[in-house]
Amino acid sequence: MINPLSATIDVELNSILAITRYTLNYTNQQAMPVEAIYHFTLPRIAAVLGCEVTIDGRTYAAVIKGKQTASSDYEQAIREKRRSVLVESLQDGVYAINMGNLAAGESIQISLQLGQALVAQDAGNKLIYRLPTQIFPRYGVSNNDLMPDVNLFAHYPFALNIRDKGVKVLASSHPLQQREDGLAMQGVLDRDIYLEFSASATCGLLQATWQGHSYTLGYPAIADAQVGEPQAFNLHIVADRSGSMLGDSIALLRSALDGLLVNLDDSTGVNLTSFGCKYSLFKESVKPLNGSYRKQLRQFVATIEADMGGTEVMPALLATIKSLPHAGERENHLVLITDGHVDVCDEQMAAVTLLCKQHGVTIHVIGVGYSVNADLAGRLTDATGGRLVLVNPQAEFAGAIADLAAECGFAQLTNPWQWQQHDWGINAPCFSPGLPRLVMAKGCDAQFKNGDSAMPVTEIEGKWAQALVKIAGMQEYLLSSHPHSGELSTQLELLTAYTGMIMVDTGGDLVEGDTQTMVVPHMRPASRVMFSRGGPMDAASPGARDEYLDIPVFLRKKPDYVPSQRFADTMLAALASVWRSPQFTQIGCRRMGISDTLLEMLKTWAQRDNLPFRQVLALYLRLYAEAKNMHLSKRVLKRLNVEWNEENQALRDDMQLYISSTLASEPAA
Template identity: 40%
Template sequence: MTHCGSYARSFPTLCYVSKEKRTMINPLSASIAVEIKGVLAITNYKLNYTNLETQPVEAIYHFALPRAASLMACHVVVDHRSFTAEVMSRKDAAREYEEAIEEERRTVLVESLNDGLYAINIGNLDSQESIEIELQIAQILQATDLGKVLTYRLPTTIAPRYGTGSNDIEPEYYLFAQYPFHAEIHSEEPIVITHASHNIVAGDKKQTFSGLLDKDIFCSWSANAQEHYHAGTCAGKSYLLGYPSPSSNHTTGACQPDTEFHVLIDRSGSMSGQSIALTKVALNSLLEEIPEAVRINLSSFGCDVETLLPASSELSGDIRKRLRQCIACMNADMGGTEIVKALVASLKTLPESQETKHLIVITDGQVNINREELAAITLLSHKRNVIIHTVGVGYSVNEHLINQLADIAGGNSIAVNPHGELVATVKSFGHSLLGSIPFGSIQWQQSPDWLSVNKRYYPNSPQPVFATGEELAGAQDSSIAMGEKRTEEGKWAKAVVQLAAMRHMMNLGQGEAQQLAEQLGMLTRYTSFIMVDKTGEKINAEHRSMMVIPQSVGCCMESEIASYMPLTHSLNANIDYLDIPAFLRRDTNEGWHAESLLIKELDKLLWRPSKWTANYLLKKGLGTETVEQLKAIAESFEVALHVVALLYIYKLASYHSLSMSIKTQERILKEIGQLDDALEFRVAQLVEGDFAKS
């Protein structure tokens, strides 16, 4: 165990010291190979994990993907043997994984979670055994600056998010986790990288760099994103994608001028450092682009919301001066990320009218929003005819959130490198919103069976188009044009098809979407990758332990943590207005170690009822007398032991006010169902007895 003052973590040691060489050994490392072709990228992301524990483990590692990305394939190397994971329905893959776990066979399950997260489940990896998992990822590059700049982005860490997520298995975090990587970028055409998240050794068609998996990988270069569009056929399906551009027929008169803006700035603690500093520069640049006739307002948020003006005002000299003064005083000092409150407050300052209005949100998105909150924001934005645009800034942007908000009414969503293109992006982004073309007014030479475009086209800020078929061109009198067609083959055709199909599935029912995903061999919310080693020796997994491989704390967060408090400082966990990651908050369940461990397992880990045997409860530290009484109650009422144990934990938490999330409570109540009153009374008596002893 690793202990940091009063902050005890239940992770196995993550950095091991070799006695022979006195060097640090990291259990996780990565190698990344990226290929660039036009606006497409294919990444081969190899994760190497070694079980340095003394017993077999079942481990879970979380990762994120860019929104315009698809997981094309998964290959596994274990015990010097190679496997290719199969695509199955989510339910069938989970069943195979569980059966492999019980049969003590090595297995890997890759699945999509909610909130834009993915999980790699590694089952029955023996002590000192290594495994290599290679993910092949296709993505469409992000175009900015009038389509003249392309950006590659690969999330490598998931920052702690403010609020409660919707996943049973949430990422864990560890301050001292350091996972090294080496990366190469190969391009079909020579590129010159202008901005990057890491120090790059540049070549003609090959760029190399290395570092730690503690911040997202960004790199940008000059290119013409609208020169070509890509078409491909795979598994009997034909799709295309690309960035359109204004045609020679496009005039400013074709645009609909929009003259009301509200800018909402995230000033929570996680925005400190370069993020807030460059945001201030970007806002001042934005003010230079907006003419005086435009009405504007500015709000900031953290745990509360501050709005500069009662209502939007024309950008006169006095208002411009007040805005600059407000921007100059901005710091990331407003605590937690209460983004829902801020969005509602900002939307309510905008009038109910038919005129289109824009709300530009600049945030790192390190927050969770539930469906009900998103529905309320959607209703309010539609009522006031507001389009929400989001700029995600930072090295671990929650891209899932910023895209959800932008999708409400066809807004733009851009994730940017704070050291690179933030200022230029915000400047051109704001300028482009001064005029847009409704996509419904755009004519095509031949309408495809299915077409995915933003509800509005912003000529200065291109968004990709996805469609079925092999040809797409605007009509002669259309305001936009497509570039030259590039027909892809092999893995590039597969990339085109899967990327477009990911968008297509958003318009399909579950049955059709699942059938399409299985046909194309893609991982989606309906399908998973599964690998089971049915040929090698079985693993003696009687004493198997479960663990979450924690995320490395982001490089920018380390300085933020230092500014919060000393590492050994105690903090009242009920104080949630500070934007402090959960791993720094004091555990309020002190004195109930075994029960707290069981609660944490229910809350965080992949939990199976069959694992809660008497031996397992004893191993977790539950008293021998308590376990024997739980067994007696289970036998007396002919119910499973885990049901009685869950009821015991639930009632004990109520008696002693142990902290337990709503998610855990719901899981327990669902599992135990309707029980006999006499059984509940027996368990309550046991709890009262244990409570009196304490």
């Protein structure tokens, strides 16, 4: 077992903002000094706020410097045999922590402070927190030759704390425990950490000033209209199959598209265009996604490869728009998915705009990675009233596809709210009622106005002001093409391609011996863990389906039962049977298809409270049945009462919290 790394994670929440203290504890298990390199990634709307390094009781704050200066200082420290740390931005949203001159057996603690804007869903009533811990699989290929390997024997535990008693978690990637000061979670770094919170409907904006820069951001409620019944629509997906999609990238695209096709309604008109240096349409026009056509399209998606050369998007767009029916009762939506930098002349843009107007087509763009031509994508979406979504290459785009498909089912309304008196801003020309979009602007006098009405703004201070300004400033850096990006990075102390975060240990002894460079491997990703509204779904469990990739509940054809639900239902049914009375043992549970996550949770509870495993299992089944309002026969109740006859309120509370999390995905009858 390879376990040189562990993590402690503390999360604080404030409205739509989260500050995470992500503390990595690394021990050099080699017999010689090493320079260890560990890679990590962030959500798209996030920024590194700071970094502290502790070595042998000495704590240093890393300092932001220019890229060349930081690298030069780090290399100088390596030559002088001093311990040093360099945090740098690579590409495609990947960051590297370089830990230099760690002596054999020596430990180092690196505490990263991360800020992010939570993702709002369901008219702002739900907020999503995600901390990526896996870099693979990814959409798009990085040229960094020091990307981490995945090691089957790597085992990196973590412990997470949410210091907020009032927070209500609806779903999570790992089991939660209630504590006096908030919630706790434990696991290993084999999947992204995901939390879904209940929140009040968003109705305002947050504003902050830090380092002389002022930004405003938020999810404004820009209409009183509520989400109604989704309407039938046409959806034509234009997918990039250029050479940059080789390997895991194209596999991830196949999986995401297949999940979408499984869960779209039969009445949805669907077609697919593939493009590279050439293009091809699956059918001449969109067709209703009935049983046979759905099967044909899924079979085609399963065979697509990254075999179409370069990234020539314009011929594919023009052919796709022409294939769509003229504006009628149904709205036409085109979703372009690309990771490449494409260039379009004004004449081509004019042709696309005219054709979209004639056919009533709305273009949405999912730009994956950091080489996407965001200016062009913005022009395409602004001209047609569509949505531009820029995501990291680390599988976030699967959820983006699902969210866009959900939004296509609702009428698009012209957005009357606009930024005024601002230096830079993000806003959408159209919106769908109840589906929030993040807006932001720069400038101390920036106002979000509809005529004479201005959206209310809440001023925040302290560390939250720093977090807001850095998060928004990072978006300005990523989306702006002006030549002052390096200056902005320095002024706001952003970790970008222009800067680095450096720490040199000036108080310790010099490290003797030659240093060996090594890349810290990542854990093997859990078997296609997919997040539903009830928590994670493990595709390795019996009956789990690859198709569920963050598809919104109202688009699903069937409720998605997570492993704990499926096992409990099976166990209770077996108890009611005269012929299949199950054993209340770990072996008996495995025969019934229990997930590893639930089995480990039951074992943990049993060990913690010094109880037999069969008693803990009996209580879990009893509470599960109560949560689902299931009627249990006398036979089942008798068996459960025989196994469990004690009072343990703390255990009951922990189980009820876990069960409510796993049942949150089940739609109401």
